[in-house]
Amino acid sequence: MWITRGKGxxxxxxxxxxxxIPPATKELRVPADVRSRSAAAHRKQVEFEIxxxxxxxxxxLGQKLVAYMANVQxxxxxxxxxxxxxxxxxxxxxxxxxxxxxxxxxxxxESAHTVRAWFIGMNPQLDDEAPADAIRAGxxxxxxxxxxxxxxGG
Numbered sequence: 140m141w142i143t144r145g146k147g148x149x150x151x152x153x154x155x156x157x158x159x160i161p162p163a164t165k166e167l168r169v170p171a172d173v174r175s176r177s178a179a180a181h182r183k184q185v186e187f188e189i190x191x192x193x194x195x196x197x198x199x200l201g202q203k204l205v206a207y208m209a210n211v212q213x214x215x216x217x218x219x220x221x222x223x224x225x226x227x228x229x230x231x232x233x234x235x236x237x238x239x240x241x242x243x244x245x246x247x248x249e250s251a252h253t254v255r256a257w258f259i260g261m262n263p264q265l266d267d268e269a270p271a272d273a274i275r276a277g278x279x280x281x282x283x284x285x286x287x288x289x290x291x292g293g
Contacts, residue, residue, distance in 0.1 A: 173291045180243040184236045192239045194221035199242065199251055200258060208258075208274040209234045230277070237279040241270070241286040248290050257289065264288050 184192065196205045197217050206214040209231040219225045220235075227235060238258070245254040261267040264285035265278075273282045 176244055176247045180240045183243050184240040189232050190223035192235050193217055197221050200255055208238055208271050210275050234274050244286050
């Protein structure tokens with residue numbers, strides 16, 4: 140838990156110690172190229188239909204991982220969305236859209252294999268939680284910030 144201190148500093152109690160972060164380092168400064176790639180990824184996820192997003196994620200990340208992130212029990216549900224036989228619930232659609240957006244942001248820097256590994260590996264920006272777990276838990280903004288930090292080199 141972060142505690143606000145005087146003069147713009149923040150402190151965090153960790154294992155009995157208090158770590159103080161000076162104001163200059165507590166913000167992630169996002170370079171202009173990351174902002175433009177971020178905007179392009181956002182634009183892409185807005186323009187695509189949810190069935191096309193489900194199909195893309197199913198092909199690139201795998202049906203089981205996509206089902207896990209969307210928080211659905213049966214991976215075959217993802218295939219039904221991809222075939223446009225059914226529409227996902229609104230919370231599942233949000234999860235699919237952020238996964239799609241993150242995938243495209245990361246793919247501007249990395250291979251599809253590396254992007255998949257990013258989704259399932261522990262992430263220091265998420266307190267060593269996998270982004271797939273965070274998406275499933277609904278922490279979509281945290282995952283987006285972690286993806287931008289990765290692209291920015293952090």
